[in-house]
Amino acid sequence: MPLRAKVASSVSRTAAALSRAAGRGDGSVIGGWIGLKIDPELLTHLAAGRSVALISGTNGKTTTTKLTVAALEGVGRVATNAFGANMPTGHTSALAKAGATPYAVLEVDEHYLARVLEETRPRAVALLNLSRDQLDRAKEVAMMAQMWREALANHPDVHVVANADDPMVTWAAMRSPAVTWFSAGQRWHDDSWVCPECGGAIERAGGDWRCTNCPLRRPRPHWVVEEDGVVDPTGAWHQVKLQLPGTVNIGNAATALAVAAQFGVRPADAVLRLSSVTSVAGRYAQVERDGRLIRLLLAKNPASWLEAFDMAEAAPTLLSINARDPDGLDTSWLFDVDFSPLYGRRVLITGDRAYDLAVRLQVNGIPFEHVTTFADALEAVPPGRLEVIANYTAFQDIRAELDRVN
Amino acid sequence: MSTEALRIVWIYPDLLSTYGDRGNMLILAARAHARGIPVETIEVRSDQRLPDSADLYLIGGGEDGPQALASQRLNTDGGLHRAVARGSVVFAVCAGYQLLGASFFAKGASFPGLNLLDLYSDRGPSRAVGELHGTIDPRLGLPPLSGFENHGGRTHLGPGVSPLAQVTTGIGNDGTSEGAWRGNLLGTYSHGPALSRNPAMADLLLRWATGASYLPPLDDTWADRLRHERQVAVAP
Numbered sequence: 194m195p196l197r198a199k200v201a202s203s204v205s206r207t208a209a210a211l212s213r214a215a216g217r218g219d220g221s222v223i224g225g226w227i228g229l230k231i232d233p234e235l236l237t238h239l240a241a242g243r244s245v246a247l248i249s250g251t252n253g254k255t256t257t258t259k260l261t262v263a264a265l266e267g268v269g270r271v272a273t274n275a276f277g278a279n280m281p282t283g284h285t286s287a288l289a290k291a292g293a294t295p296y297a298v299l300e301v302d303e304h305y306l307a308r309v310l311e312e313t314r315p316r317a318v319a320l321l322n323l324s325r326d327q328l329d330r331a332k333e334v335a336m337m338a339q340m341w342r343e344a345l346a347n348h349p350d351v352h353v354v355a356n357a358d359d360p361m362v363t364w365a366a367m368r369s370p371a372v373t374w375f376s377a378g379q380r381w382h383d384d385s386w387v388c389p390e391c392g393g394a395i396e397r398a399g400g401d402w403r404c405t406n407c408p409l410r411r412p413r414p415h416w417v418v419e420e421d422g423v424v425d426p427t428g429a430w431h432q433v434k435l436q437l438p439g440t441v442n443i444g445n446a447a448t449a450l451a452v453a454a455q456f457g458v459r460p461a462d463a464v465l466r467l468s469s470v471t472s473v474a475g476r477y478a479q480v481e482r483d484g485r486l487i488r489l490l491l492a493k494n495p496a497s498w499l500e501a502f503d504m505a506e507a508a509p510t511l512l513s514i515n516a517r518d519p520d521g522l523d524t525s526w527l528f529d530v531d532f533s534p535l536y537g538r539r540v541l542i543t544g545d546r547a548y549d550l551a552v553r554l555q556v557n558g559i560p561f562e563h564v565t566t567f568a569d570a571l572e573a574v575p576p577g578r579l580e581v582i583a584n585y586t587a588f589q590d591i592r593a594e595l596d597r598v599n
Numbered sequence: 600m601s602t603e604a605l606r607i608v609w610i611y612p613d614l615l616s617t618y619g620d621r622g623n624m625l626i627l628a629a630r631a632h633a634r635g636i637p638v639e640t641i642e643v644r645s646d647q648r649l650p651d652s653a654d655l656y657l658i659g660g661g662e663d664g665p666q667a668l669a670s671q672r673l674n675t676d677g678g679l680h681r682a683v684a685r686g687s688v689v690f691a692v693c694a695g696y697q698l699l700g701a702s703f704f705a706k707g708a709s710f711p712g713l714n715l716l717d718l719y720s721d722r723g724p725s726r727a728v729g730e731l732h733g734t735i736d737p738r739l740g741l742p743p744l745s746g747f748e749n750h751g752g753r754t755h756l757g758p759g760v761s762p763l764a765q766v767t768t769g770i771g772n773d774g775t776s777e778g779a780w781r782g783n784l785l786g787t788y789s790h791g792p793a794l795s796r797n798p799a800m801a802d803l804l805l806r807w808a809t810g811a812s813y814l815p816p817l818d819d820t821w822a823d824r825l826r827h828e829r830q831v832a833v834a835p
Contacts, residue, residue: 325617333617333662386613386644392668394613394646405646522729523747525790528622548825552795555821556622556629 194238201232202239205289221274225282228289236281239288240297240313243272246452247309249301249341250321250362252497253445254279256437256473257321258300260449263470264463265456269295277474280305281312296456303337307344310351317455318345319354319448323361324384325529326494327521334361334384341365354451357414360402364389364409373426373451376400376414377444380503381496383529416451423447423460431464436471438488439504475592477504482595484576489595491588493520495529501582502534508578510535511570512561513544513587520585524549532557541570544587567594604637605809606653610679611645614669615695618749620659622792623690626801627655633817636809645669649678655688655808658695660750660790663705666694673698673713683715688783688808692793693750696778696786704752716786717759718779720752723770727751730833731789733764733777741803743767744777745796745826746789754779754788763787768833783807796829798822 194202209224228235246265248258255277262273272291274283279300288297301309303323310318320341323334338361345353346368355366357374361384366372378400385402386395393406403410415426421443422432433446446467450460472478476491492501516524524546532554540561542550547563554561564570567590571579583591609624624640631638643649645668656679661669673679683689689699697703700718702711712719731748735741744764754772756762756779763778763785764771771777771788778787785804787793794801798819806814 335662335664383612383616387665387668392664394644523618523749523790525619525622525747525792528619528625528792528795548821548828549795551821552825553622556625556795558629 194241197232198235198238201228201235202289204228204231205235205286209286209290221276221278221286222282223286224289225278225284225286228285229282234312236285236288236309236312239285243288243294243297244456245297245299245313245315246456247299247301247306247313247315247318248321248448248452249303249306249318250356251303251324251326251494252500253321253441253448254300256442256470256476257319257445257448258298259470259473260446260467261298261319261452263466264449264453264458265296265298267462267466268456268458272297274299275474281309284309284313298452303341306341307347310344310348315351317352317354317452319452320356320362320366321445321448322356322359322379322496323365324381324494324496325526327523335389338362338365338389342368345369352455354448354455356448357412358400358402360385360395360409360411361389363412367412372412373416373455374412374414375416375444375447375451377418377447378440380499383495416447418443418447423450423464425450425454425460429460431460433464434468436468437473437477439500441500441503475588478592480595483571485571485574485579486577487579487581487595489588489592490580490582491585492582493584495526498530498582505580505582506578507538508580509539509541509574510580510582511541511543511564511567512550513542513581513583513591514547514550515545515584515587515590516549517545517586520587527553528556532559535559539574541573543567543570544583567591604639605631605655605805606650607638607640607655607657608650608653609640609642609657609659610649610673610695611669612642612659613644614665615659615661617660617662618693618747618790619792619795620657620692620790623657623659623692623794626792626794626798627657627805630798630801630817631805631809634814636805645672649673649676649682651678651681651685653682653687655690655804656682658689658691658698660693660695662694666698666703667705667710670698670703670710670712674711679713680715683784686783688804689715689785690804691784691786692790693748693788696788697752697754699784699786700754716779716781716784717757718754720754722751723753727770727788729769730829731766731769731771731777732830732833733766733769733771735764736761736780739763739780739803741797741799742826743830744787744789744800745829746787746791746793748788748790750788796822796826
């Protein structure tokens with residue numbers, strides 16, 4: 194590593210440690226920011242010599258990253274941005290902090306994939322899904338798919354692990370010379386009715402999809418979720434025993450196994466390691482408080498709300514919505530979510546934007562109670578299970594009330 | 600109103616459905632239903648023919664490419680033009696609103712619109728993103744507009760239309776006026792979706808579409824609280 198990079202790396206670690214010591218957060222952004230100021234090529238230097246996997250997509254990045262780390266840890270030490278700081282500052286900080294490791298698994302914000310591909314030269318990149326998310330500032334879905342496609346065209350040497358069930362992801366990945374396709378099912382379809390290649394209509398039947406106007410169609414997947422397990426490319430079925438709820442996480446496990454296979458890890462060996470993952474930065478965490486068994490589910494956009502409904506048990510459910518900067522200021526997406534899976538459950542609502550949610554639930558015909566604080570919600574429900582589904586800052590608020598549960 | 604049920608057509612949800620646009624259809628259906636008015640909602644995809652006999656048509660927002668495609672297909676289809684000539688109601692939001700005019704700007708070029716409203720749109724100096732509030736044309740008898748906007752275009756009104764509102768917060772058409780209406784056609788940059796925050800506007804559309812001069816009031820406690828909260832949030 195050049196001297197400037199060494200200095201930058203060391204200063205980056207120190208700054209992160211100082212930031213943590215000062216109680217300013219986990220330091221995963223500031224350290225990388227300072228390091229990159231000293232050496233703009235620091236991430237490139239830190240990534241050199243490691244076998245890198247990148248994980249990107251609208252939903253499931255953090256969880257899939259954690260599962261992939263678990264799978265790879267069987268063969269060597271793995272550097273990762275476990276705090277969800279998924280922009281180049283976070284990557285830089287994570288690699289500087291980890292020191293020399295043979296492997297790195299990095300969660301990458303969709304918008305930064307091109308740059309991080311360029312700087313980290315990964316062996317594999319996993320593309321999970323693309324759907325609408327914070328449209329008041331994020332790129333629209335078709336534009337994002339186009340960006341990914343162009344980024345991958347510059348890196349024909351990267352092995353792509355891509356979601357065959359998502360037409361936008363398929364189109365972004367299909368030109369790459371080496372693609373492993375996985376199928377995990379997809380509940381959300383409302384961002385891929387129009388063919389990204391020709392503008393024709395996409396037709397879906399069962400799990401299959403195809404364009405009615407051009408040859409674009411669902412590729413045959415190599416890894417497939419089946420029941421509570423995953424079928425690998427040889428046709429062998431592996432039961433996946435996770436401590437995380439929901440079908441979507443079996444899909445994330447399939448993706449992690451497919452990525453690990455690119456690093457020579459056999460699925461039969463990797464699959465057992467996946468059950469070590471219990472919660473992901475507070476997501477899926479279960480906490481007992483005053484006799485209530487509280488489970489936290491994060492849902493940031495319409496696609497992830499549908500998955501959260503699948504995970505939540507038929508128990509009293511608290512929904513909390515904010516619209517602060519990290520959430521996106523626009524709440525209109527609430528009407529892209531069909532809340533009818535909650536019908537028949539006791540529903541409580543809270544958060545800065547509870548009234549937006551109230552109007553939505555009223556139109557959906559779902560009775561609800563409004564509470565102004567999390568403590569009021571706890572008091573309102575009987576002892577037993579309480580499911581909490583919240584968007585980003587609402588989730589962090591409740592997590593803070595529960596002493597930053599992990 | 601059609602003979603058996605109020606027929607609401609959502610035009611091309613496969614192309615134009617971005618910011619909770621489905622909500623406008625759901626809200627209109629729920630509010631009609633609550634008054635005992637039978638409703639049929641029809642989602643027409645861009646590869647299907649558009650029926651010209653419905654009572655109320657909805658067009659939502661979308662990206663540049665789908666907007667240009669929708670305009671081309673609607674002009675070729677002709678169903679919406681026939682429906683408007685028959686007196687059907689049209690409620691259009693954002694990209695859908697721009698479509699109703701003579702031309703709009705997408706993918707760096709000007710595209711012909713549907714020419715149903717005397718207006719045209721071009722590209723603004725910056726993207727308009729944020730709360731959009733305004734005082735609505737008194738002839739419509741509605742309380743102030745409350746919504747959220749997100750668009751790069753600016754819209755210029757000709758003498759053949761009236762602005763829907765005068766902007767008090769946000770940009771709307773050009774920082775001064777917002778939306779446009781003529782007869783039974785109404786367009787706005789407001790989503791949220793628009794009718795969730797403006798139930799009185801939903802009822803206006805229902806009265807236009809059914810010909811009813813009066814609709815019994817509904818319990819809008821939550822919508823009123825939401826409107827009040829947003830009003831306070833944008834107050835200086």
